[in-house]
Structure formats: C-alpha cells, structure tokens
Amino acid sequence: MRILAINGSHRPGKGTATLLQAALDAAKEEGADVELIELSQLNIGFCVGCNTCMGKPHCPIDDDMHEVVSKMLEADGIVLGSPDYFSNVSSRMKAFMERTRPLHMIENALKGKVGGAVVTAGLPDCGAEKTLAELNHFFAIQEVTAVNPRPAGPVAGNGPIATQFAGLDETGRTRWRNVKADSTGFAFARQLGKDMVKLIERLAV
Numbered sequence: 001m002r003i004l005a006i007n008g009s010h011r012p013g014k015g016t017a018t019l020l021q022a023a024l025d026a027a028k029e030e031g032a033d034v035e036l037i038e039l040s041q042l043n044i045g046f047c048v049g050c051n052t053c054m055g056k057p058h059c060p061i062d063d064d065m066h067e068v069v070s071k072m073l074e075a076d077g078i079v080l081g082s083p084d085y086f087s088n089v090s091s092r093m094k095a096f097m098e099r100t101r102p103l104h105m106i107e108n109a110l111k112g113k114v115g116g117a118v119v120t121a122g123l124p125d126c127g128a129e130k131t132l133a134e135l136n137h138f139f140a141i142q143e144v145t146a147v148n149p150r151p152a153g154p155v156a157g158n159g160p161i162a163t164q165f166a167g168l169d170e171t172g173r174t175r176w177r178n179v180k181a182d183s184t185g186f187a188f189a190r191q192l193g194k195d196m197v198k199l200i201e202r203l204a205v
C-alpha cells in the first residue's frame with residue numbers, strides 16, 4: 001500500500017511538511033509505504049487554459065507535474081497539505097490542483113483512491129477550516145474518498161489543523177509558538193494517517 005503526501009507550502013520542511021509527515025509516520029506504523037513530495041522543490045508551471053485535456057487526458061506543459069501525476073496514479077492514498085493563506089489554500093497548492101485537470105476531464109482517473117487533508121495556520125478561527133474544506137472539496141471533484149479523522153477521547157478540535165497561536169501575554173499581545181507545538185492538530189494528523197490505511201484495507205477486500 002502506497003500513501004503519497006503532497007505539500008503545497010512555499011516553505012519545504014516547515015509546519016505543513018511536519019504535519020504531513022505526522023500523518024505519514026502514523027500510516028507507516030500501520031504498514032504503508034509512504035512518500036512526501038514538496039511542490040516547492042519541483043518545476044510546476046501554471047495551467048494556461050489551453051484545454052488540450054478536454055480532448056484527451058494529457059497536458060502539453062513539459063515539467064515535473066508529469067512525475068507527480070504518475071506517483072498519484074500509483075498511490076492508494078493521497079494526503080494534501082497546505083498553509084491557510086487568506087482562508088484558502090496557498091497559490092502553489094491551487095496551481096497544482098489546476099494542473100490535475102487532465103486527471104478529471106475525460107474521466108476521474110483518481111476515482112476510488114483514499115484522500116486526506118491537513119492545514120497549518122497562524123490563528124484559530126481564521127480560515128483554516130475553510131482551507132481544509134477546499135482541499136476536501138478537491139477530493140470530491142476527483143471522486144477521491146476523503147477521510148475525516150477523530151482521535152479517541154473528548155472532542156478537542158475539528159480536523160488536522162495546527163496553528164501557531166499560543167494565547168495572549170500579560171499586556172494582551174499575541175504569543176506565537178512553532179506549529180509543531182499544536183498537539184491537538186498533530187493528534188488529528190496521526191489519526192488521519194491511521195484511518196487512511198484502515199479505509200484502504202477495507203476497500204481492497
């Protein structure tokens with residue numbers, strides 16, 4: 001079983017990558033082969049709206065997207081990660097999504113795969129849930145079955161969202177922490193990895 005994570009952050013190895021890796025680590029513990037792709041390390045151009053993919057499942061742009069598409073087609077599960085930028089995905093993640101149009105226009109080539117989404121943000125209640133919903137809606141368009149995890153125990157959050165907010169200091173100013181300190185968001189991300197493996201196994205029988 002292969003699970004591929006795709007990071008839409010402009011900053012490789014930072015918060016979003018770490019949250020994705022938490023999901024992958026948990027999936028690996030359950031037996032999956034895992035890989036993390038940093039879009040920022042690849043040459044992926046914008047979709048230019050040539051509409052070639054309306055006639056055949058092909059994109060004429062000669063760049064690294066073709067390798068990413070091959071890996072997506074080989075994977076059983078795909079985890080997408082993005083920072084929350086103005087209550088939406090990063091421009092890099094959006095550009096990637098647009099370039100998947102050849103996987104969608106003739107038929108949904110990713111249909112039946114299992115998806116999962118994670119988001120990092122500066123603040124709670126500042127758009128991250130909408131960003132998560134954008135990623136999950138992308139999966140819906142592609143007929144990828146998205147997992148929504150819930151770690152055991154009392155309700156502590158609403159998805160694999162990790163934030164940098166660390167409360168207010170005595171003067172009322174915001175205190176920041178590394179996104180890695182959001183143990184709730186990371187618990188959700190780990191649960192996502194586990195749940196994806198379980199669902200892939202169930203769908204395989």
Ligand SMILES: Cc1cc2nc3c(=O)[nH]c(=O)nc-3n(C[C@H](O)[C@H](O)[C@H](O)COP(=O)(O)O)c2cc1C
Nearest residue numbers: 009014015016083084085086087120121122123126
């Ligand atoms: C252009 C820009 C827009 C942002 N918009 C929001 C926002 O709307 N809400 C929020 O909570 N954080 C926002 N942030 C903070 C990022 O979501 C946060 O820094 C994120 O965790 C960075 O992920 P990374 O470490 O992978 O780069 C924004 C940051 C930038 C640079």
